[in-house]
Amino acid sequence: MRPSGAKNNFLPPGLVSNLQEVLSSRKGGAQNQPNNEPASSSSVPHDAGEVDNTKPVILVTNGDGIESPGLTYLVDALVRQGLYNVHVCAPQSDKSTAGHSFTLKETIAVTSAEIHGAIAYEVSGTPVDCVSLALSGALFSWSKPMLVISGINKGSSCGHHMFYSGVVAGARESLFNGVPSLSISLDWKNDECQESDFKDAVSVCLPLINAAIRDIEKGAFPKCCLLHVEVPKSPLTNKGFKLTKQSHWSPKQCWQATSANRNPAAGHFLPNQQSIGIQLAQLGRDASAAGAARRLATQKKNLEEVESVGVAGKSDPNRKVKYFRLELLEKKQEEGDEDLDYRALENGFIAVTPISLVMHVEADVHAAASEWISTALEVEQ
Numbered sequence: 001m002r003p004s005g006a007k008n009n010f011l012p013p014g015l016v017s018n019l020q021e022v023l024s025s026r027k028g029g030a031q032n033q034p035n036n037e038p039a040s041s042s043s044v045p046h047d048a049g050e051v052d053n054t055k056p057v058i059l060v061t062n063g064d065g066i067e068s069p070g071l072t073y074l075v076d077a078l079v080r081q082g083l084y085n086v087h088v089c090a091p092q093s094d095k096s097t098a099g100h101s102f103t104l105k106e107t108i109a110v111t112s113a114e115i116h117g118a119i120a121y122e123v124s125g126t127p128v129d130c131v132s133l134a135l136s137g138a139l140f141s142w143s144k145p146m147l148v149i150s151g152i153n154k155g156s157s158c159g160h161h162m163f164y165s166g167v168v169a170g171a172r173e174s175l176f177n178g179v180p181s182l183s184i185s186l187d188w189k190n191d192e193c194q195e196s197d198f199k200d201a202v203s204v205c206l207p208l209i210n211a212a213i214r215d216i217e218k219g220a221f222p223k224c225c226l227l228h229v230e231v232p233k234s235p236l237t238n239k240g241f242k243l244t245k246q247s248h249w250s251p252k253q254c255w256q257a258t259s260a261n262r263n264p265a266a267g268h269f270l271p272n273q274q275s276i277g278i279q280l281a282q283l284g285r286d287a288s289a290a291g292a293a294r295r296l297a298t299q300k301k302n303l304e305e306v307e308s309v310g311v312a313g314k315s316d317p318n319r320k321v322k323y324f325r326l327e328l329l330e331k332k333q334e335e336g337d338e339d340l341d342y343r344a345l346e347n348g349f350i351a352v353t354p355i356s357l358v359m360h361v362e363a364d365v366h367a368a369a370s371e372w373i374s375t376a377l378e379v380e381q
Contacts (some may be wrong), residue, residue: 007108010182056146056213057085060172061130063096063153063166066113066122070152070186076116077202084213087145088113088120089134091166096153098126098166100173110139127170147306148174149209151184151199156230159247160344162355171226175357180221182212184229187345193233200235204350210243222354230351242307244351247340252329257322259378 014303048146052261058078062071077347078086091098097130108125110133121139121330123130131148133139150170171183215221234240337343345349 001360006337011070012015016270034159042051052085055083055085056215057087057144059131059134059145059148060086060088060118061090061100061148061170062133062148063091063094063127063170065094066090066092066115066120068094068154069331070154070184070201072115072206073199074149074152074273075118077206078209079117081206081210083210084146086116086118086140087134087140087142088115088118088124089130090120090141091122091130092122095126095166096167097157097164099130099164100128100169102127102128102132108133127166128173129297131170131173131177135174135179144177144179146180147209147213148179149180149184150174151229151230152198152205153183153185154188154198155185156187156342156345157183157185157228157353158230158345158353159340162228162246168228168355171228172355172357175226180212181226182209182217182229183226183230186231186235187233189233192321193355194209197233197235201231204231204238205229208352225354225356228341228353228355230345230353232345232348237348238350239348240350241352242344243339244341244344244349244353245337245339246353246355247337247342249341254327254329255324256327258325259323297314299374 011242043297060071060075060078062068071088075086075088086219092109103125108123108129110121110123113120113122119140123133125133127150132149135144137143148171150167153165153167157168157293162168165183165185167185168183171181183202184205186198188197212221212227230244340348341351341353
């Protein structure tokens with residue numbers, strides 16, 4: 001049985017707020033604010049839940065979104081243990097391939113959510129937004145958590161996929177801010193896995209999580225890296241934890257041409273195809289109707305600029321627009337080192353890969369670059 005996920009209003013929270021404000025003003029509710037000054041953005045209330053200061057604080061985020069089973073099972077297990085104050089700050093939608101991107105020059109919406117008794121918020125942004133906001137002191141009452149856990153996400157993030165991975169980025173952002181972190185992924189296979197595998201993945205990872213908290217309190221947990229955990233597709237039959245190295249594994253990127261009719265986002269590029277649904281969604285992402293109006297005006301201006309690009313900057317009515325869709329496909333790897341992340345995962349181990357913030361350059365690579373630079377500069381001179 002799947003734990004209940006976050007409970008949300010059907011309409012976007014920003015739109016609900018807009019409607020409530022209009023109704024309130026019509027009923028004379030505006031008289032409750034005699035100074036007529038807009039609320040400051042810094043007035044966002046801290047969490048109102050009761051926090052036991054004797055328990056360590058754990059922050060949970062992910063890349064798949066707040067309603068994903070990996071996160072709900074993980075939070076449920078942490079809460080049931082009764083050992084920690086569990087807080088959640090996760091994307092409201094799937095951001096599993098957002099990488100280490102964050103939202104700039106746009107307002108993000110933060111909505112309270114009910115999830116297994118934890119203090120939880122969903123964010124209309126990326127995993128990095130979630131962690132950065134949570135650690136900023138603007139959302140939660142605590143200064144910083146003992147540990148940040150990002151996951152459990154659906155699908156492997158081995159090798160080069162870590163650069164695209166939202167779940168790894170969430171943990172990396174935590175490390176940027178000096179907070180120890182874990183990221184966890186389940187090696188999901190569509191034809192072989194089922195939702196209960198997330199619950200099993202949680203059960204095999206709990207000992208590692210508990211050990212991490214224990215050693216953080218003792219000062220014995222590694223401070224120079226985060227630990228990325230890959231759980232095999234059948235978690236309960238795993239062969240144990242294995243320390244691994246990041247491989248060069250990467251999925252095959254397959255771009256397919258598609259028609260505008262089949263592309264749900266096609267209307268985003270053409271003003272005359274913008275539906276009321278898209279406009280309402282845009283309204284919901286802003287804190288006020290005025291902000292939404294500015295967003296729509298800016299969007300239309302940008303669209304006009306895009307459409308006007310042609311030869312010598314003039315509009316070109318004959319300009320053709322094509323649409324493509326990316327799919328990630330698995331491909332066979334040739335690396336034979338058994339200590340690589342994906343190899344350990346294939347062999348049934350729980351792969352634990354340390355990820356440092358410092359990009360280490362191997363000696364032979366450094367020597368080759370040094371030789372080329374010296375030669376290139378000599379030729380130029």
